[in-house]
Amino acid sequence: MxxxxxxxxxxxxxxxxxxxxxxxxxxxxxxxxxxxxxxxxxxxxxxxxxxxxxxxxxxxxxxxxxxxxxxxxxxxxxxxxxxxxxxxxxxxxxxxxxxxxxxxxxxxxxxxxxxxxxxxxxxxxxxxxxxxxxxxxxxxxxxxxxxxxxxxxxxxxxxxxxxxxxxxxxxxxxxxxxxxxxxxxxxxxxxxxxxxxxxxxxxxxxxxxxxxxxxxxKHLDGICHVYIDEKADLAKAEAIAVNAKTHRYGTCNTMETLLVHSGIAGEILPKLADVYGEKGVELRGCEKTCSILSQTVPATEEDWSTEYLAPVLAVKVVEDMDEAIRHINRYGSHHTDAIVTEDYTLSRRFLREVDSSSVMVNASTRFADGFEYGLGAExxxxxxxxxxxxxxxxxxxxxxxxxxxxxxxxxx
Amino acid sequence: MxxxxxxxxxxxxxxxxxxxxxxxxxxxxxxxxxxxxxxxxxxxxxxxxxxxxxxxxxxxxxxxxxxxxxxxxxxxxxxxxxxxxxxxxxxxxxxxxxxxxxxxxxxxxxxxxxxxxxxxxxxxxxxxxxxxxxxxxxxxxxxxxxxxxxxxxxxxxxxxxxxxxxxxxxxxxxxxxxxxxxxxxxxxxxxxxxxxxxxxxxxxxxxxxxxxxxxxxKHLDGICHVYIDEKADLAKAEAIAVNAKTHRYGTCNTMETLLVHSGIAGEILPKLADVYGEKGVELRGCEKTCSILSQTVPATEEDWSTEYLAPVLAVKVVEDMDEAIRHINRYGSHHTDAIVTEDYTLSRRFLREVDSSSVMVNASTRFADGFEYGLGAExxxxxxxxxxxxxxxxxxxxxxxxxxxxxxxxxx
Structure with missing residues (x-):
């Protein structure tokens, strides 16, 4: 040596x-x-x-x-x-x-x-x-x-x-x-x-x-989040939430926790649950998630800080973006986190306040990659x-x- | 705490x-x-x-x-x-x-x-x-x-x-x-x-x-060099060699070793020795330096890697720029090193090959400072x-x- x-x-x-x-x-x-x-x-x-x-x-x-x-x-x-x-x-x-x-x-x-x-x-x-x-x-x-x-x-x-x-x-x-x-x-x-x-x-x-x-x-792990805001375009939200989780399971930029605004959780979560179900993704939900999706396994505290690298997804309903940002900065790994929203002011705040190496608006966390960023490779x-x-x-x-x-x- | x-x-x-x-x-x-x-x-x-x-x-x-x-x-x-x-x-x-x-x-x-x-x-x-x-x-x-x-x-x-x-x-x-x-x-x-x-x-x-x-x-120490090339403008060389050593003695960007091309050592060293003498700077020279300046204290191996922070200067006569660069990269502290030359090709090579945090052509090492570089402070x-x-x-x-x-x- x-x-x-x-x-x-x-x-x-x-x-x-x-x-x-x-x-x-x-x-x-x-x-x-x-x-x-x-x-x-x-x-x-x-x-x-x-x-x-x-x-x-x-x-x-x-x-x-x-x-x-x-x-x-x-x-x-x-x-x-x-x-x-x-x-x-x-x-x-x-x-x-x-x-x-x-x-x-x-x-x-x-x-x-x-x-x-x-x-x-x-x-x-x-x-x-x-x-x-x-x-x-x-x-x-x-x-x-x-x-x-x-x-x-x-x-x-x-x-x-x-x-x-x-x-x-x-x-x-x-x-x-x-x-x-x-x-x-x-x-x-x-x-x-x-x-x-x-x-x-x-x-x-x-x-x-x-x-x-x-x-x-180095990065230790990739506990990446997608936060679907109340003002999200639901078609974009669904595409991004599915892509971020299911495009590949074993990569560090794969979403591990989905955060959903309470105002739209009742509308979007059942749709997403259907797609995840088809793809064999197991959901682990907070209490509110479980009340919307009755067959969901309840998430434990540990789930919020777990990098599954597998077809498993933690899901949490939050009251607003502030709660989402607090959750991300506390349980995330500062790797890659995305918001889906059409709201100008919230998108600017999310970009500034999320303390992660890549912060995204209306894009899949799977893009966090040197090749995709045009660095040639990483x-x-x-x-x-x-x-x-x-x-x-x-x-x-x-x-x-x-x-x-x-x-x-x-x-x- | x-x-x-x-x-x-x-x-x-x-x-x-x-x-x-x-x-x-x-x-x-x-x-x-x-x-x-x-x-x-x-x-x-x-x-x-x-x-x-x-x-x-x-x-x-x-x-x-x-x-x-x-x-x-x-x-x-x-x-x-x-x-x-x-x-x-x-x-x-x-x-x-x-x-x-x-x-x-x-x-x-x-x-x-x-x-x-x-x-x-x-x-x-x-x-x-x-x-x-x-x-x-x-x-x-x-x-x-x-x-x-x-x-x-x-x-x-x-x-x-x-x-x-x-x-x-x-x-x-x-x-x-x-x-x-x-x-x-x-x-x-x-x-x-x-x-x-x-x-x-x-x-x-x-x-x-x-x-x-x-x-x-951090930097551990500032063992900074000025190399006076054979093609140096001697007036610039003298101004820089004096300023780099005597402007202030206690700073990390002060020159501690002067390297002089053998082709001009006989001409410039006696002039410099006069100025240093007036300012009370003690010289410690290599063998060739001592043969030109008979009253100079011989330098020991330790002098080449000493940060004096005092009115003391090590002086070495070198055969060419390559020897100067080898000396700087070996004994220096990768802080700040300067060449004095009018030669285009040598100046480009010096800038590229000296492995220091600041590399200078025809300027005093004393400029290596956030304030001087326009950073506001450092x-x-x-x-x-x-x-x-x-x-x-x-x-x-x-x-x-x-x-x-x-x-x-x-x-x-």
Whole structure:
């Protein structure tokens, strides 16, 4: 692990100085190589899926693990999109003269070495490596043991891409061991790793946050809410509430609690309950919800702070938006929360007062994603406020140093 | 301390929602109150200076402690400048439509509660409080025991200003005790404090960084360099080398090591040595320097990584810019480094390759300062790459959340 770290640190200096064209060549070459290696990728992935089933992985985990043709397409498209994005490194913002006569600006610089620790999803390997490379950072990737065959197959494609472009292979390193101790070492060597991005279950991320000696960009869980206001357009509300819950169950931006204004609960909840029923979503309701939907399981206090990652939805009737905002800020995870309303003033207040990394009006929480936001892909979603908040793309992997141009200026 | 923390957390919600006009009223009222309280401030400061001398504080510490009329002017001017700056909170950047039809932007939000831990300089109290207030954060200020009378006098002005504007007095709290344990508590209560900004000696900052349970925005020391290139304009070089060292000795952006290209060392070093000699600056030179300036004390390895904060300067002759950059990146503290050159290509390479929070061409390192950079003032200078790098002003005290506006959009 120390050796990997040293190699990454050395490669980082090289990658930090690499011209955009060289980095793009590596990304585009990797895209072609992935496209030509579909059979190999699917085969490696089947091996992981078979082992996963045998080892009793949950459905949500198996869903994350699977490399479908669509997801391979998305990886390839992601690489091309990242290659097409402007290179953040060396870009200079806010260049201006100040009264003393000097000219000041801010130049983007890479963070250095990024350690990625993730579980099931093998497509993270490509997303993370491509964003780190484009932003001039070296990466150490430590995927889950359940995805080891998929990750090795992807890593081969990545390193072939680096080789094609003439970049050091150590710019992207995949930890080959599935030994847990490797993680412990990786998160406690600030001399070689500058930032850790853990992606996966809450247990993994809590453990890493507790033990890490370097900055961690993370979200613990995604307890996302949709609040349907009294002034909502009910057709929009129904579409969003169904999409936010049922588009995919295992993702962090999936709605876990639905809040409904008491003034329209009697009208919209039965309609929604029918759709959820058809889709096999179990509802757990507050007292008022249960009085409207008589067959609903009563929710416990725990339900309000649970990320189900499954076809289960907590439902609460609230008196007004203030109660909704209080509920979201108290029980939510500061990830993504949406209001459905046609009311101008309430929409402005909701945007300002909900303390989450993404706050939405009349849109599905499922949009909270670097790809959807146009970042090319995302390295993770941060629910913290330090350094980055929300989906983290290229800019989140850089910092800005000040540059000052003078002509012999001195301070008086 | 827990009580202070709780009060700050509650006040933070209030301040986060306060309109710009209200926050500006508090800042401008404080400026007026400070201006009317000069006699009281100077008297309190004299008490601290007297105690400091009796307790054997160094000249550098006494210099930092002193509240001269000029520094009071600067505090007042700083408050007015911060009031005049645009309010970062709620400002929305990069609002754009993406292909799915949703509109995405980023809204600035306060970080929450900022803890400031500082030593001698009482003017930090005003700088820090004003920036935190304007950026919608609550502050807990813990100054050094040597400045307690000055800080209390300043705190009274600040709280009078908050009262005038109708803001909660708990938005700016000064820790009244000089008990050291208070610091330990303050940096380990993430439930009440979001960020710690330590300002002061390296020992203080190292201790805080090691023990803190929340993010620390910091620089450990300022080992700043000026590199005089072979292609330098010698008049500019002399002005900058003298200003960077002798304008003030006790500040973090003061030059501590001078690097000189071997091709011009014989010409410029004797001239510089004369000026430094007149100003009482002791030189410690590498072997080549000593051969040019025969009466120079030889530098030891330790000198290259020492922040003197005193009229002492290490001097090294280098073969070319590459050696200078290697020296800076190895021995420097990633704070502020400058090149003096008329060479276009070298200036571009220096800006890109020096890994410091401020990199300058033909300007004195003394400019590295939030006030000089037009940030209004600075909460600190960060030599880290996470969250903020260089002088940290209003933006560094905020984060950006994503906002998404749709019209019933769902993800397909």
């Amino acid at each position: 120390q050796r990997l770290g040293q190699q990454a640190r050395e490669a980082a200096t090289n990658v930090a100085r690499a011209e955009s064209g060289i980095k793009n060549n590596a990304l585009l070459a990797t895209a072609e190589i992935l496209d030509a290696s579909r059979a190999e990728l699917v085969q490696a992935n089947r091996q992981d899926l078979g082992n996963g089933k045998a080892n009793g992985l949950t459905d949500a985990m198996l869903d994350r693990l699977e490399l479908t043709p669509d997801r391979i397409d998305t990886m390839i498209e992601g690489l091309r999109q990242v290659a097409a994005l402007p290179d953040p490194v060396g870009s200079i913002d806010n260049m201006r003269y100040v009264p003393s006569g000097i000219q000041i600006g801010q130049m983007r610089v890479p963070l250095g070495v990024i350690g990625i620790i993730y579980e099931s999803r093998p497509n993270v390997t490509v997303e993370a490596a491509s964003l780190c490379l484009k932003s001039g950072n070296a990466t150490i990737l430590r995927g889950g043991s359940e995805a080891i065959h998929s990750n090795r197959a992807i890593a081969r494609c990545l390193q072939d891409g680096l080789r094609t472009a003439g970049l050091p292979l150590e710019a992207v390193q995949v930890v080959e061991t599935t030994d847990r101790a490797a993680v412990g070492e990786m998160i406690t060597m600030p001399e070689y790793v500058d930032v850790i991005v853990p992606r996966g279950g809450k247990g993994l991320i809590e453990r890493i946050s507790r033990d890490a000696r370097v900055t961690v960009i 390295i993770g979603i941060s629910t913290d406020k330090i350094h980055a908040r929300g989906p983290v793309g290229l800019e989140g992997l850089t910092s800005q140093k000040y540059i000052v141009l003078g002509d012999g200026h001195i301070r008086t | 827990q009580r202070l923390g709780q009060q700050a957390r509650e006040a933070a919600t209030n301040v986060a929602r306060a309109e710009s006009g209200i926050k500006n009223n508090a800042l401008l009222a404080t400026a007026e109150i400070l201006d009317a309280s000069r006699a009281e401030l100077v008297q309190a400061n004299r008490q601290d200076l007297g105690n400091g001398k009796a307790n054997g504080l160094t000249d550098a510490m006494l210099d930092r402690l002193e509240l001269t009329p000029d520094r009071i002017d600067t505090m007042i001017e700083g408050l007015r400048q911060v009031a005049a700056l645009p309010d970062p909170v709620g400002s929305i950047d990069n609002m754009r439509y993406v292909p799915s039809g949703i509109q995405i932007g980023q809204m600035r939000v306060p970080l929450g509660v900022i803890g400031i831990i500082y030593e001698s300089r009482p003017n930090v109290t005003v700088e820090a409080a004003s920036l935190c207030l304007k950026s919608g954060n609550a502050t807990i200020l813990r100054g050094g025991s040597e400045a307690i009378h000055s800080n209390r006098a300043i705190a009274r002005c600040l709280q009078d200003g908050l009262r005038t504007a109708g803001l909660p007095l708990e938005a700016v709290q000064v820790v009244e005790t000089t008990d050291r344990a208070a610091v330990g508590e303050m940096i380990t209560m993430p439930e009440y404090v979001d960020v710690i900004v330590p300002r002061g000696g390296k020992g203080l900052i190292e201790r805080i960084s090691r023990d803190a349970r929340v993010t620390v925005i 909460i600190g200078i960060s030599t880290d790459k996470i969250h903020a790098r260089g002088p940290v002003g209003l933006e560094g005290l905020t984060s950006q959340k994503y906002i998404v506006l749709g019209d019933g959009h769902i993800r397909t």
